[in-house]
Amino acid sequence: MIPRVSEPAKSRAAWRVRGLSDRTIAWLFIAPTITLLLAINIFPLVWMIRLSFTNLNLSMSYLPLRFVGLDNFIDILTDEEVWIRLQTTAQFVICSVALQVVIGFGLALLINRQFRGHSFWTTIILLPMMLSPAVVGNFWTLLLQPQIGPFNSLISLFTGVPPSSFSMTGQVALAPWTIVLVDTWMWAPYVMLICLAGLRSIPDYIYEAAEVDRASPWRQFWSITLPMAVPFLMLAVLFRAIENFKMFDMVNLLTSGGPGSTTELVSITLKRAAFEKWRTGYSSALAIILFVTVFGAANIYVKALNKVKQR
Amino acid sequence: MTAAAAKPVVRSTAHSIVEATPRARTVAGGLVILYAVITILPLLWIVATAFKSQSDAIAYPPKVLFQPTLEGYVNLFTVRTRQTPDFIAKLPPPQTWYDRLVRQRDMVIAGPSKVVPRFVNSLIIGFGSTFLAVFLGTLAAYAFSRFRIPLADDLLFFILSTRMMPPVAVAIPIYLMYRELNLTDTRLGMILLYTAVNVSLAVWLLKGFIDEIPREYEEAALVDGYTRLQALRKVVLPQAVTGIAATAIFCLIFSWNEYAFAVLLTSGEAQTMPPFIPFIIGEGGQDWPAVAAATTLFVVPIVLFTVVLRKHLLRGITFGAVRK
Numbered sequence: 001m002i003p004r005v006s007e008p009a010k011s012r013a014a015w016r017v018r019g020l021s022d023r024t025i026a027w028l029f030i031a032p033t034i035t036l037l038l039a040i041n042i043f044p045l046v047w048m049i050r051l052s053f054t055n056l057n058l059s060m061s062y063l064p065l066r067f068v069g070l071d072n073f074i075d076i077l078t079d080e081e082v083w084i085r086l087q088t089t090a091q092f093v094i095c096s097v098a099l100q101v102v103i104g105f106g107l108a109l110l111i112n113r114q115f116r117g118h119s120f121w122t123t124i125i126l127l128p129m130m131l132s133p134a135v136v137g138n139f140w141t142l143l144l145q146p147q148i149g150p151f152n153s154l155i156s157l158f159t160g161v162p163p164s165s166f167s168m169t170g171q172v173a174l175a176p177w178t179i180v181l182v183d184t185w186m187w188a189p190y191v192m193l194i195c196l197a198g199l200r201s202i203p204d205y206i207y208e209a210a211e212v213d214r215a216s217p218w219r220q221f222w223s224i225t226l227p228m229a230v231p232f233l234m235l236a237v238l239f240r241a242i243e244n245f246k247m248f249d250m251v252n253l254l255t256s257g258g259p260g261s262t263t264e265l266v267s268i269t270l271k272r273a274a275f276e277k278w279r280t281g282y283s284s285a286l287a288i289i290l291f292v293t294v295f296g297a298a299n300i301y302v303k304a305l306n307k308v309k310q311r
Numbered sequence: 312m313t314a315a316a317a318k319p320v321v322r323s324t325a326h327s328i329v330e331a332t333p334r335a336r337t338v339a340g341g342l343v344i345l346y347a348v349i350t351i352l353p354l355l356w357i358v359a360t361a362f363k364s365q366s367d368a369i370a371y372p373p374k375v376l377f378q379p380t381l382e383g384y385v386n387l388f389t390v391r392t393r394q395t396p397d398f399i400a401k402l403p404p405p406q407t408w409y410d411r412l413v414r415q416r417d418m419v420i421a422g423p424s425k426v427v428p429r430f431v432n433s434l435i436i437g438f439g440s441t442f443l444a445v446f447l448g449t450l451a452a453y454a455f456s457r458f459r460i461p462l463a464d465d466l467l468f469f470i471l472s473t474r475m476m477p478p479v480a481v482a483i484p485i486y487l488m489y490r491e492l493n494l495t496d497t498r499l500g501m502i503l504l505y506t507a508v509n510v511s512l513a514v515w516l517l518k519g520f521i522d523e524i525p526r527e528y529e530e531a532a533l534v535d536g537y538t539r540l541q542a543l544r545k546v547v548l549p550q551a552v553t554g555i556a557a558t559a560i561f562c563l564i565f566s567w568n569e570y571a572f573a574v575l576l577t578s579g580e581a582q583t584m585p586p587f588i589p590f591i592i593g594e595g596g597q598d599w600p601a602v603a604a605a606t607t608l609f610v611v612p613i614v615l616f617t618v619v620l621r622k623h624l625l626r627g628i629t630f631g632a633v634r635k
Binding site for chain 1: 451
């Protein structure tokens with residue numbers, strides 16, 4: 001920027017004429033947002049950290065509040081149940097994100113061919129991800145009902161298996177895949193949209209050069225398309241992984257963790273501990289562990305992402 | 312994440328694949344259309360279910376063809392009581408088409424259901440939090456975009472990191488805090504909470520949009536004797552209008568769709584549609600035609616917004632990290 005010549009000569013009077021100083025304006029503009037976030041996010045967070053060292057239980061609030069040190073954290077980290085929930089969550093995150101990447105990237109490659117009407121069909125494909133996950137979870141329970149739902153009938157049409165012989169949400173072997181399926185239905189378009197931007201950012205001349213060098217389309221894909229789309233793919237994976245790690249709404253309505261606890265993601269465990277058993281101290285500790293996990297993993301991942309980009 | 316957001320601002324209108332052959336194009340189109348049709352079927356099924364009668368909705372095997380009826384919508388908006396046929400025969404003749412429809416099922420309308428207040432809550436909380444988030448977000452985004460702020464990157468990251476918390480985790484201390492402040496199950500409480508969540512998105516998106524407006528415009532205005540605030544109002548804001556509108560729609564969609572906070576922090580007064588819809592029950596379980604009718608009405612604005620937002624969708628879903 002060109003240094004302003006008038007700067008040193010600026011007097012108090014000149015300030016007045018031009019209104020508030022830039023510095024004042026900057027802080028006036030930022031302060032409300034920061035204040036709101038401090039009040040609604042940070043203050044409660046600090047409070048929660050304090051609570052995580054206590055035995056507070058809201059259903060037994062007559063008990064004296066006692067500081068229990070790290071007991072809650074030790075309880076959680078040595079509890080096999082919690083580890084199983086974390087495992088369930090990890091499996092859900094990995095399977096659904098992987099499937100979304102494959103489908104999303106595939107769709108992006110196809111749409112990038114610019115066939116006639118691609119923009120209309122792309123909009124149709126994008127619809128599921130704009131919906132409310134809770135509403136989606138709710139209406140998929142109808143679609144997946146063994147008898148009255150159309151899903152089983154459709155499967156039976158293609159495979160001959162009687163529609164009432166299996167239940168997508170009620171069977172231990174199928175339920176984990178059901179949440180992956182519905183999540184993928186909803187979010188594959190998200191990966192697709194980001195990948196499409198990645199593909200469109202690859203300049204034509206690179207392909208033209210490859211063409212001159214007689215590189216096969218297969219070779220072009222592996223040496224040009226994929227490497228250049230990787231930063232975009234990684235960004236999509238980051239966003240999806242964080243969101244799915246936090247997943248609560250869709251699964252809570254679709255299976256509410258069942259059958260048994262086969263689809264009980266860690267957010268659902270947290271909700272039960274905090275809002276059904278009212279073990280506030282314990283669930284605060286669990287919430288902090290989850291937050292540290294997401295935050296830590298996201299930071300490591302972003303570092304890796306930046307390295308890939310610099311290459 | 313800051314760095315992630317800083318980069319792929321690659322703009323390209325060119326198509327990356329060197330001219331695909333017409334056959335390849337047709338195959339690609341066919342596959343995409345097939346996927347689109349499969350992906351839209353569940354939604355179409357729900358829209359259709361809203362027009363089914365109770366017995367058609369739970370028929371086995373599921374009915375693709377059926378006699379459409381508005382019963383689902385009538386049931387959604389009313390509370391009904393079952394009566395004996397004798398009792399109904401003695402009543403004065405039905406005044407309206409929906410009275411007639413309900414009486415065919417041996418029922419009488421007892422009053423309006425809670426759907427309208429819930430819908431109104433969704434609207435008030437949605438628009439209230441969107442307005443606040445966009446207002447605060449525009450100010451903060453302008454400051455981040457135009458002024459040198461110490462630790463700007465850290466502050467921006469802080470603003471974003473508040474989004475990484477699982478909502479259930481955030482809800483625990485908020486629940487306690489709101490209990491102390493008497494904000495539990497109030498619209499104001501939900502507006503404040505959704506504003507806090509939305510403001511991070513608003514700041515990030517709007518900073519991107521404002522960054523794209525050349526500084527020269529404002530500087531010219533400043534030279535002409537405008538104050539900063541005048542320059543913001545008369546030069547920057549008119550240029551940023553599209554960006555602000557897109558951001559507002561994203562915030563509105565978030566508040567509209569949000570479920571976790573709503574179900575944990577509201578129970579009646581301030582309840583929005585998402586926690587309400589699954590609990591629309593009739594005689595013996597969920598009243599599927601009414602649930603489907605509510606879902607349809609709830610989803611229609613989202614579909615319209617998606618079409619309107621098409622160009623900015625990518626930016627919105629990646630917090631401005633990817634721009635086309």
